[in-house]
Amino acid sequence: xxxxxxxxxxxxxxxxxxxxxxxxxxxxxxxxxxxxxxxxxxxxxxxxxxxxxxxxxxxxxxxxxxxxxxxxxxxxxxxxxxxxxxxxxxxxxxxxxxxxxxxxxxxxxxxxxxxxxxxxxxxxxxxxxxxxxxxxxxxxxxxxxxxxxxxxxxxxxxxxxxxxxxxxxxxxxxxxxxxxxxxxxxxxxxxxxxxxxxxxxxxxxxxxxxxxxxxxxxxxxxxxxxxxxxxxxxxxxxxxxxxxxxxxxxxxxxxxxxxxxxxxxxxxxxxxxxxxxxxxxxxxxxxxxxxxxxxxxxxxxxxxxxxxxxxxxxxxxxxxxxxxxxxxxxxxxxxxxxxxxxxxxxxxxxxxxxxxxxxxxxxxxxxxxxxxxxxxxxxxxxxxxxxxxxxxxxxxxxx
Numbered sequence: 001x002x003x004x005x006x007x008x009x010x011x012x013x014x015x016x017x018x019x020x021x022x023x024x025x026x027x028x029x030x031x032x033x034x035x036x037x038x039x040x041x042x043x044x045x046x047x048x049x050x051x052x053x054x055x056x057x058x059x060x061x062x063x064x065x066x067x068x069x070x071x072x073x074x075x076x077x078x079x080x081x082x083x084x085x086x087x088x089x090x091x092x093x094x095x096x097x098x099x100x101x102x103x104x105x106x107x108x109x110x111x112x113x114x115x116x117x118x119x120x121x122x123x124x125x126x127x128x129x130x131x132x133x134x135x136x137x138x139x140x141x142x143x144x145x146x147x148x149x150x151x152x153x154x155x156x157x158x159x160x161x162x163x164x165x166x167x168x169x170x171x172x173x174x175x176x177x178x179x180x181x182x183x184x185x186x187x188x189x190x191x192x193x194x195x196x197x198x199x200x201x202x203x204x205x206x207x208x209x210x211x212x213x214x215x216x217x218x219x220x221x222x223x224x225x226x227x228x229x230x231x232x233x234x235x236x237x238x239x240x241x242x243x244x245x246x247x248x249x250x251x252x253x254x255x256x257x258x259x260x261x262x263x264x265x266x267x268x269x270x271x272x273x274x275x276x277x278x279x280x281x282x283x284x285x286x287x288x289x290x291x292x293x294x295x296x297x298x299x300x301x302x303x304x305x306x307x308x309x310x311x312x313x314x315x316x317x318x319x320x321x322x323x324x325x326x327x328x329x330x331x332x333x334x335x336x337x338x339x340x341x342x343x344x345x346x347x348x349x350x351x352x353x354x355x356x357x358x359x360x361x362x363x364x365x366x367x368x369x370x371x372x373x374x375x376x377x378x379x380x381x382x383x384x385x386x387x388x389x390x391x392x393x394x395x396x397x398x399x
Contacts (some may be wrong), residue, residue, distance in 0.1 A: 004121065013286065027080065030084070032080075032082045033080070033386050034079070034082065035077055035078070036051075036077070036080050037075060037165065038063070038072055038074050038077075040074065041060060041063060044060055045057055045058070045059060046058050046060045054090050054092060056091075056246060057089055057092065058080060058089055061094070062325055079094070080092040080093065081094070082112075083112065093114060096109040096114055096115070097355045103136060103253045105134075106167065106174065107171065108132070110166075110167035113163060114163075115161040115162065116163070116164060116176070117132070118131060118133075118161075119157070119158070119160075119265070120155050120158050120160070126141055126142065127139055127141040127143075129228070130162065130176055132162075132174070132176070136171060136174065140162065140178065141223060142178070144177035144178060144179045144180070147182050147183075147186075148208065148209075148291070149178060159211070160176045161178065161181050162177060162179045162181070164179055165177050165285070181298055186221055186222075188245070189221030189281030193220075193222060194209070195222045198253065199253050199254065202246065202250055202252055203215040204219065204249070205219040205220075206218050207226075207245055207248075208223060208245065210240060210243060210245060213228055214226050214229075215243050217251060220265055225265070226243075226251065226265045226267060228392065229268075230264070230265065230267060231267050232307065233273065234303065235293060235303075235307060239255070250270055251265040251266060251267055251324055252265065252269035252270050253265060253266075254269070273307070274305055274306065274307035274308050278343060278350065279343065281338065282340060283342050285339065287339045287355050288339075289335060289336070289337060290302035290336050290337075290352070291334065291336070292312075292331065292332050292333060292335075292336065293332065294332065295327050295331075296326070298314055299317070300312045300317070300330050300396060301377045302336060308350070309350075310340070310351065310352055312330075312338060312354065313352075316352065317329045336354065337354070338353065338354060338355060339353050340352060
């Protein structure tokens with residue numbers, strides 16, 4: 001066998017060895033993120049099981065916390081990024097950082113989409129100045145600091161992970177983004193939720209924004225709407241009276257629409273339904289305290305307790321005098337003593353009378369509201385007259 005054949009055999013062996021590393025487990029590309037298992041921790045270098053024929057190598061400094069203490073142990077799982085392959089050695093990193101990092105490593109991070117450590121130093125036009133490893137300065141636009149806008153002063157001094165989105169002029173022009181990392185994390189969470197999230201499930205979430213029609217809640221991976229009608233069984237006038245930004249909640253999933261990226265939640269569905277008390281605690285003929293919660297043309301709505309509203313018809317007001325609107329005799333927030341005249345469970349309706357006047361007038365209900373608004377205001381005298389005629393007819397029948 002001559003020298004040329006020996007050289008050719010060496011090249012073939014090297015190619016076969018390299019291919020063997022590539023074909024075992026996951027294929028590795030520069031910058032690819034994988035989960036590895038810590039096999040051994042040395043003074044300078046640590047070894048990882050990365051699902052390949054060869055072991056992975058990671059600088060031990062990356063396994064230490066800010067105080068220099070180990071934050072990982074043998075057999076722990078760790079997320080790492082693939083950097084390079086040389087002489088059968090697979091080099092990994094958790095992120096680019098440390099005082100030893102310079103423009104060359106930052107360019108590697110840019111090419112491989114590997115996170116870098118940085119500290120927000122100060123606010124400048126359009127965003128922030130960020131100090132990266134090796135005292136390299138970078139720019140982060142306002143829109144790339146997070147998923148939501150925050151006060152610039154609250155960002156100063158924060159140490160975060162970034163990805164380099166632009167690298168030019170040999171490192172003199174670097175643009176970074178923290179939002180890209182957050183988006184990737186949310187996408188991973190979202191992918192997991194697709195398989196597990198079901199309508200009716202109870203989940204935990206955080207209020208991210210409050211508006212007139214409800215609140216937006218983040219459950220980790222997706223953000224959805226908590227409509228004002230789903231906050232409480234009672235009538236909600238102002239969402240701020242019930243919720244605040246940053247508040248943590250337990251919610252029921254009301255609707256899932258992955259195709260249109262729309263999700264809605266319910267806080268009310270996690271609460272006990274107060275209407276279960278109707279028929280037991282609240283009975284026909286029973287007398288209860290209540291508070292006027294809302295006025296309509298046909299009467300006043302009275303809250304017996306949060307989530308249990310009843311109608312006091314306009315014909316039950318006025319004490320014998322004609323009134324054109326309930327506001328002539330009662331006002332929102334006023335306390336009243338009322339008696340339940342009628343309960344319609346299926347429609348979740350209760351009709352009331354004022355205590356002391358319940359025997360003067362005949363029974364009225366929600367169905368009278370339409371007649372009142374369509375035929376005019378009506379007078380208390382008309383109702384009394386009709387009630388008297390009804391009694392007279394009954395008397396004639398008895399004779």
